[in-house]
Amino acid sequence: MSIVVVKDSDFEEKVLRNTSPVLVDFWASWCNPCKMAEPILEALSEEYKDKLIIVKLDVDQNPNQTQKYDVMSIPTTILFKEGGEVGRQIGFAGRKAYEDLLKKDLE
Amino acid sequence: MVLFDKMTKRLKDPIRAGGEGIKTWDVAIIGSGPAGLTAAIYATRGAASTIVLAGEAWGGQLMLTTIVDNYPALPGISGPELMQKMRDHALKFGAELVAENLTAVDFSKLPFKLTTNKQKLTSKSVIIATGAQTLWLGVPGEDKLRGRGVSSCAPCDAPFFKGKKVAVIGGGDSAMEEALVLTKYANSVTVIHRRSEFRASAIMQKKVFEEKKIKVVWDSIVEEFLGEDKLQRIRIRNIKEGESKEIEFDGVFITIGYTPSTEIFEGQVELDEKGYIVRNSKLRSEISKLGEYRMSTTVPGVFVAGDVHDYHYRQAITAAGFGCMAAMDALRYLEGP
Numbered sequence: 001m002s003i004v005v006v007k008d009s010d011f012e013e014k015v016l017r018n019t020s021p022v023l024v025d026f027w028a029s030w031c032n033p034c035k036m037a038e039p040i041l042e043a044l045s046e047e048y049k050d051k052l053i054i055v056k057l058d059v060d061q062n063p064n065q066t067q068k069y070d071v072m073s074i075p076t077t078i079l080f081k082e083g084g085e086v087g088r089q090i091g092f093a094g095r096k097a098y099e100d101l102l103k104k105d106l107e
Numbered sequence: 108m109v110l111f112d113k114m115t116k117r118l119k120d121p122i123r124a125g126g127e128g129i130k131t132w133d134v135a136i137i138g139s140g141p142a143g144l145t146a147a148i149y150a151t152r153g154a155a156s157t158i159v160l161a162g163e164a165w166g167g168q169l170m171l172t173t174i175v176d177n178y179p180a181l182p183g184i185s186g187p188e189l190m191q192k193m194r195d196h197a198l199k200f201g202a203e204l205v206a207e208n209l210t211a212v213d214f215s216k217l218p219f220k221l222t223t224n225k226q227k228l229t230s231k232s233v234i235i236a237t238g239a240q241t242l243w244l245g246v247p248g249e250d251k252l253r254g255r256g257v258s259s260c261a262p263c264d265a266p267f268f269k270g271k272k273v274a275v276i277g278g279g280d281s282a283m284e285e286a287l288v289l290t291k292y293a294n295s296v297t298v299i300h301r302r303s304e305f306r307a308s309a310i311m312q313k314k315v316f317e318e319k320k321i322k323v324v325w326d327s328i329v330e331e332f333l334g335e336d337k338l339q340r341i342r343i344r345n346i347k348e349g350e351s352k353e354i355e356f357d358g359v360f361i362t363i364g365y366t367p368s369t370e371i372f373e374g375q376v377e378l379d380e381k382g383y384i385v386r387n388s389k390l391r392s393e394i395s396k397l398g399e400y401r402m403s404t405t406v407p408g409v410f411v412a413g414d415v416h417d418y419h420y421r422q423a424i425t426a427a428g429f430g431c432m433a434a435m436d437a438l439r440y441l442e443g444p
Contacts, residue, residue, distance in 0.1 A: 031263060032187045036163065036206075057349035060266070070337045072267045072358065073254040088333045090254030094208060096224070 003038075003045055004055045008062040014055065016083040021106060023053040026066060026076045028059050033092035034075045040095045041077075044102070051082050051106055052079075131218045132158045133417065135436050136202075137209055137370075138168025138236035141423045142413025144193040145430030146234045146437075151200035154440040158433070159197065159204040160223055163309065167238050168365075168414070169423060172413030173262040173288060178423050186262075189423070209237075213405045214375045232408045232437045235384060238428060239365035239414040239421075243419040244276065251362075256338025256358045261285040264358070268293045270356035274341060276329055278302060282362040283311035290320040295357075299324045299343060319321045332359065367415045377405040384416040400440060402433040410436050 006014045015022045025041055027034035043105065045054035059066040059074060067076060069085070079101060080086040087105040089097050136143045136148040140160035150157040169175065180191060180202035198204060207223035218229040241259040242248055249257055258264040259274075265288050273293045275286045278300040289296045298315070301323045305312050314322055326347045331354065332338040341359060344351040367383045377385040386401040402410045412433035413426035 004193075028266070030266075032166075033164060033263065035373045036165070040163070066267075070255060072256055072337065073258055076254065092164055 003042060004053065005017045005028045011056045011057070011062075015080050018053065018080075021077050021081045021086075022081060023052055023054045023077055023102070025054065025056040026059050026069075026074050026078070027056055028074055031074045037075045037077075037098075040098060041086050044078040044095075044098055048102060052102070053091045077101065081105070109297055112123055117351075120406055131231060132156050133220055133230070133441055134158075134232050134234060134434070135160065135219070135228065135230035136234045136236060137221070138162070138167065138238055138413070138415070139165040139194070139204065139357045140169065140190070140236060140238045140413060140426060141193060142238070142415075142426040143167075143234070144190070144197045145427040146236060146412055146434040147197035147202040147204075147430075148193075148200060149431050149434035150234075150437060151197065151202045153434065155229045155438060155441060157202045158228065159202055160209050160221065161204050161206050162208050163206050163224075165204075165386055166194070169238075171260045171263055172284075172365055174421060175365060179431075193427075202404065209371060212371060212375055217408065219408065224288050232410065234410045234430075234433045235369075235376070235415055235435055236372075236412045236433070237365045237368040237415045237424075238426075241361065242364045242366045244329055244361055244363065244410035248334070252332050252338045253332055255336060256334060256356075257332055257361070258358065259361050261288040261360050264360075265289050268358045270294050272355065273297070273331035273358040273360065274299055274354075274356045275360045275362060276300075277362035277364075278305040278307060279362065279364070280307045280311050282305045283315045284360050285316055286321050288315075290318055293320070293358070297324055297354075298322070298323045299327050299329065301328045301346065302326065322374065330392070365414065365418075365421070367418075369415060375406070376409055376411075381418070384411045386411065386416060400436040402429065402436045408437075410434075410441055412441075 041054055073090055075092050077089045078085050087100045087101050136146050136159045147157055147159050169186035169190050175184055175186050176182055207225045209223055211222040213220040218231050218308050219233050221228050259411035270362045271293050272295050275282050275295045276299050286296050286298050327343045327345050330342045330344050340353045342353045343354055350444045369378055369382050379385050404411050410433040412429040416420050
């Protein structure tokens with residue numbers, strides 16, 4: 001299953017108003033660490049499919065949400081629950097860092 | 108042909124019979140920058156079974172750069188593209204590359220034991236090419252604001268500072284390069300340096316001094332990064348006048364140097380006072396056999412290449428050269444006396 005793309009225009013609907021927790025991957029095509037993170041996030045999206053949804057947002061094309069959440073380094077992944085931020089991982093620090101973020105905030 | 112026979116013999120070795128059902132490699136390379144990947148090319152071409160523990164973030168420091176203009180025959184290539192080519196080259200000759208992080212090593216007996224986040228493996232020889240990573244300042248506010256205005260990678264984060272005011276801390280070539288990359292996005296770039304002159308190369312200094320967007324604050328050190336959810340101000344102190352002041356910045360890029368990635372090897376091979384891996388030169392008289400191997404660590408069979416032992420040259424091409432030397436040493440070591 002590939003990761004769903006979200007935009008500035010549907011961020012509210014797909015992330016903030018989602019009944020399930022959503023992990024948003026802020027990324028860009030020129031960002032190499034983002035490319036390394038992608039297969040890991042795809043695998044996690046499959047493994048955690050009963051618990052949450054993983055989506056990605058291109059920071060170049062969606063400046064509003066990028067600025068709103070003060071994303072100044074990518075990859076940044078933010079976990080949202082009931083419309084609010086509950087956790088954030090800045091930079092690519094490997095699979096374990098993502099798992100820790102999800103475990104800590106979903107349990 | 109003697110060499111051929113030796114290689115054939117090695118290939119017929121039960122290379123995957125390391126006991127307890129664990130395979131034993133001829134060469135295990137730790138790291139996947141220019142040193143590690145060049146070592147992999149030479150080791151596989153020498154018919155050694157070779158695994159590269161590339162790490163989850165493979166490719167090393169060049170993955171965080173833009174244009175590399177000093178790699179022979181490839182002027183203007185991007186750092187990530189250069190690493191992709193090196194990786195493809197290593198794979199072409201049969202190296203196995205795994206995106207796993209090393210978690211423990213045991214060099215106390217043969218075969219050497221290596222543990223990653225996914226598997227345990229054993230190897231007859233090891234090449235350490237784990238490189239170096241950004242040195243942070245360690246001042247208040249730095250950890251908290253990392254990724255929120257405090258960065259160490261302009262090519263990664265510069266686009267977030269379009270039209271903003273940014274600072275670069277440092278005075279070497281890397282600092283000059285970061286400042287120049289930032290001028291493409293930021294309105295103003297201030298280089299803050301603790302001395303009254305840069306140690307960067309003449310050509311890089313010239314580019315910086317000619318760039319109108321860049322100004323320099325000399326003789327000053329950072330005392331604290333200030334801001335709540337993101338960086339807002341930096342408090343710097345002029346060390347000649349002893350005065351501190353707070354200046355507003357949207358972003359700051361720290362390029363004061365590097366620290367070798369050797370934590371995991373503490374107690375396994377000798378490190379110097381800064382943590383760099385020591386080559387065997389000291390032991391040359393004591394262990395004459397080791398003396399033949401220029402790239403040997405203090406443990407026979409464990410070799411080293413690249414920035415993890417070299418704080419002097421630190422270039423992609425020298426790292427690649429050291430990788431070649433380490434692999435040739437390892438091949439010779441495997442052939443035995």
